[in-house]
Amino acid sequence: MIQLNSIKKTYGxxxxxxxxxxxxxxxxxxxxxxxxGAGKTTLLQIMGSLLNPDFGTVEINNTNIFNLKQKQxxxxxxxxxxxxxxxxxxxxxxxxxxxxxxxxxxxxQPRKQTEQKAKDLLAFLNVSHRTTHKxxxxxxxxxxxxxxxxxxxxxxxxxxxxxxxxxxxxxxxTELHELFFKLRDTYNQTxxxxxxxxxxxxxxxxxxxxxxxxxxx
Numbered sequence: 112m113i114q115l116n117s118i119k120k121t122y123g124x125x126x127x128x129x130x131x132x133x134x135x136x137x138x139x140x141x142x143x144x145x146x147x148g149a150g151k152t153t154l155l156q157i158m159g160s161l162l163n164p165d166f167g168t169v170e171i172n173n174t175n176i177f178n179l180k181q182k183q184x185x186x187x188x189x190x191x192x193x194x195x196x197x198x199x200x201x202x203x204x205x206x207x208x209x210x211x212x213x214x215x216x217x218x219x220q221p222r223k224q225t226e227q228k229a230k231d232l233l234a235f236l237n238v239s240h241r242t243t244h245k246x247x248x249x250x251x252x253x254x255x256x257x258x259x260x261x262x263x264x265x266x267x268x269x270x271x272x273x274x275x276x277x278x279x280x281x282x283x284x285t286e287l288h289e290l291f292f293k294l295r296d297t298y299n300q301t302x303x304x305x306x307x308x309x310x311x312x313x314x315x316x317x318x319x320x321x322x323x324x325x326x327x328x
Contacts (some may be wrong), residue, residue, distance in 0.1 A: 112137040112301060113158065113269060118167035120153055127153050128164070129324040135269075140295055140302045142312040145321035151305045152273055154321070158303060159271040160188050172268055189218050193262030197274040199254040201246040201261075207233065207253075208242040211260045218265055225264070232260040235297075236290065252283030259290065269301040276308055288314055 113135040120128040127150045135141055143151045156162035158169060160176050169176050171191060179187055194200075201210045211229040216222070233239045236256040238249075246254055255275065262270050272291075276284040288311045294300045304311065312318050320328035 112172060113303070114168075114170040115158065116168045116170075118154070118157060118164045118169070120150075120157065120162070120164050127324055128157070131167070131324075131326060133319070133326065135301065135303060137268075137301055138295060138299045139317060140291060140315045141304065141317045141319060142315040143303065143305045143319045143321060144307070144309075144312050145327075149321040150324045151321050155271050155273055155303065155305045159192055159194060160184055186218075189214055190265055191268040193265070193267035193270040195255070195258050195262050195270060195272040195275045197277040199246070199251075199258045199278075201254055201257060203246050206243050206245055207238065207249065207257045210246070210257055211264055214261060215264045220265075229260065229264060232263055233257070236260055250283070251279050252286065255279060255283070255287055256290070259287075259294075263294070263298075263300075269303060272302060272304040272306075274305060274307065276306070276311060284308065285310075 115131055115133040118128050118131040131154060143154065145151055153162065157164050163177060174187065176184060176187060208226065208229055211232060212225050215225040230239065230242060233242055236259060238253050238256045241249055241253055249257065276287050279287060291302050292314065295302065304315070306312055318328065319326055
């Protein structure tokens with residue numbers, strides 16, 4: 112489902128990614144681990160089309176994403192890719208329900224249908240009682256669940272998560288990790304997760320270990 116071929120990325124004189132090739136299958140939960148500075152987040156951002164490689168190709172569902180023009184790439188990203196970040200990145204002026212709906216609105220989905228789907232997702236994630244609350248009124252775990260719902264609203268092919276549990280306490284961390292597997296089992300959802308959390312990595316279908324811009328495991 113995801114195919115990376117000979118990915119290279121350099122910042123100044125520092126070669127951050129050194130000829131990375133990788134394949135990820137549909138329905139896999141893959142954790143990318145390694146020390147800080149190993150290139151994990153850079154690799155995730157390139158896979159998620161947020162950052163261009165200097166060399167190499169990224170294919171998602173047989174589409175070479177960096178051959179797309181800017182508007183085409185933005186549309187592809189919105190329709191096929193979901194993101195979950197450590198600090199949630201929810202818009203503070205909108206309610207939980209509104210935050211979840213935003214990607215679907217950008218994709219010109221009907222309002223009534225979108226709101227119902229958002230409510231269904233929030234219910235599935237056990238935060239339906241918080242739909243009218245703004246992010247500042249939610250706990251860290253609730254905010255992250257809303258962020259997961261937002262990532263799912265357009266039925267993406269893959270969700271890329273960058274340290275998704277890094278800002279959570281142990282209880283919410285465990286619940287979030289279990290949630291990823293519930294989503295995979297329910298929706299056959301693919302996850303690629305950058306994490307320093309060994310317990311999450313150990314639960315994954317596959318661990319990719321990086322060191323100094325290389326995949327070493």
